[in-house]
Amino acid sequence: MYRPCGTFDQTYRQTMAIVRTRKHWVLTFLGLASLMAMPLFLSGRVLHFVNLVGISMIAAQGLNLLTGFAGQISLGQSAFMAVGAYSSAILTVHLHVPFYLAIPAASIIAGLVGVVFGAPSLRIKGFYLAMATLAAQFIIPWLVMNVRTDLTGGSSSMLVPSPRLGGLVLNTQQSIFYLIIPLACLTVFLVTNLTRSRIGRAFLSVRDNDLAAEMMGISLLRYKLLAFFICSLFAGLAGALWAYWMRAISPDQFNLMESIWFLGMIIVGGMGSVVGVAFGVVFIKLFDIVITLFSPSLTVFMSPQLAQDTAAGLSPFVFGLVILVFLILEPRGLAHRWEIAKAYFRLWPFKY
């Protein structure tokens, strides 16, 4: 890690610390406290956005572990989210399992499904692997739609009751915020720590050259499957939260487009950077909101039908453009810009 001149670590504890100085601690607590206080001040619409960012954050961080750190490409993240969403919904609706048990169970189920579809990664890579995960993206929603439709509701939407804890029902944006956001924060914390551990370093070496990694004693079987398991675990967590948050789930909420959005988020943010992905999620979601807010004003310039088509086309077009621009002009993503900005302010008024 980059440290300014004159800052030394004298113990391993210091080197490993995420929060390093007293100022840092104060900022962390203030940040967390103001995050937790958000529902007291903000309206339901803004909180809706914050909750959406929280859920996407969990799924994107999971995908970043798989794609950014372990180097395995997955086009099926939203399918694994579907597994989590439908598992938790079935557990809640048909088996009456409380949500605090259903969420971990759904995450683990999604993780295991991820391992099944990740198994080909042991023999294939690159485009072939992308296609294998693309197969998951088509097969899983198809299974939801056509197999045991008495449980899943088929292609129509399945209603999920709000999570309740004793007399407390989490049925508003304000209350479910306290379920989603702490879990999102926990995810970011866990992922940060995981990437600094033995597992994280093994992922990095598998990404850089899996053959060399295996020769140095890293079991590809274990770490590739582990990467798929953790990635889908977080996808399942995100999916379960999505189910409780939306309260109505259907297979078309988990389409290929959503998976591409997640990949776009980690590219815009910066692959293999936890902070970067956090930026990427917020950036992409903000972009989406801006376009959604902007498009009704198109009716001023053109006929309603034309405005509707333009608005429908604007979102994929701009999103594709953003990904391309980042790929070509800033492949290291917002994380790199963030580092540059930090260095600038740390060194100011000097250049270097």
Add this chain to the structure above:
Amino acid sequence: MYFMQFLLNGILIGGLYALLALGIVLVYKATRVFNFALGEMLALGAFILYTFMKVLHFPIWLALPCSVAVIMLIGLGIERCTLRPLIGQPILSAIMATLALSLMIRGAILFFWGSPIVSYPQRLMPARATVFGDIYLANELIWTFIVSLACFASLLLFFRFSKSGLFMRATAEGHDTAQATGINVEHVFAVTWAIAALVAGIGGIMLGNRFGIGVTTLPVMAIKAFPAVLFGGLESVTGAIVGGLVIGIIESLVGGYINPQLSEITPYIVLLMILLIRPEGLFGLRRIERI
């Protein structure tokens, strides 16, 4: 004789998958990029022809070459603006670039043509079915199959005998080596994308005639052609043909005998099995990796 009916239907559809798979294999062989935007390029081709015929009132013999020329120009533009800056980047960049492209083309189509499914003002070919005994075959599918065959033949001749074809084969062997022998590899990339766009345009025009021109109807067909590519192996033209036919036949038989719904994902189930048994596809190159 349902079996023959399903089999022949499968072969006819499979010919089309093979053509689409060929479009992907071409680009992959020369540039090492898997073109996920193929589906949207199909739709674009069909919409351009639709515009020439409906809006500009071109007669069909003029509209066809014009729209093919336009789609080839678009292919050149795509290569120049998006893929050339990404030469040498990791594989995920190539995947994301074409996925982003597919989103942009989809957005552009919604922009210009909207979401309703339209059809050509004039049929490109007679719509009646041809009857052999008990077997009914849609004329459009037969024509599509014939055009696909013609495309195959001309492309194979192009690779075998033209100078550009020779350069493309050399580039497929290795970019550095090709460059060292004086081949302008970037130029080859451009030609490749133009040809791939041409294939996509022809495929889209044929498919638009059969399934209706819409931003949802045509990309679905390409998504079904993806497994055909991997079935045969990414580097193999023969593989594309065999893969397309096999996927088409299996899909048709499964749809006919087991469950019509199941046929939607059959290509992907076949794909997963193939990837587990022969990871490089039937005719693909087995990569020898060095560190």
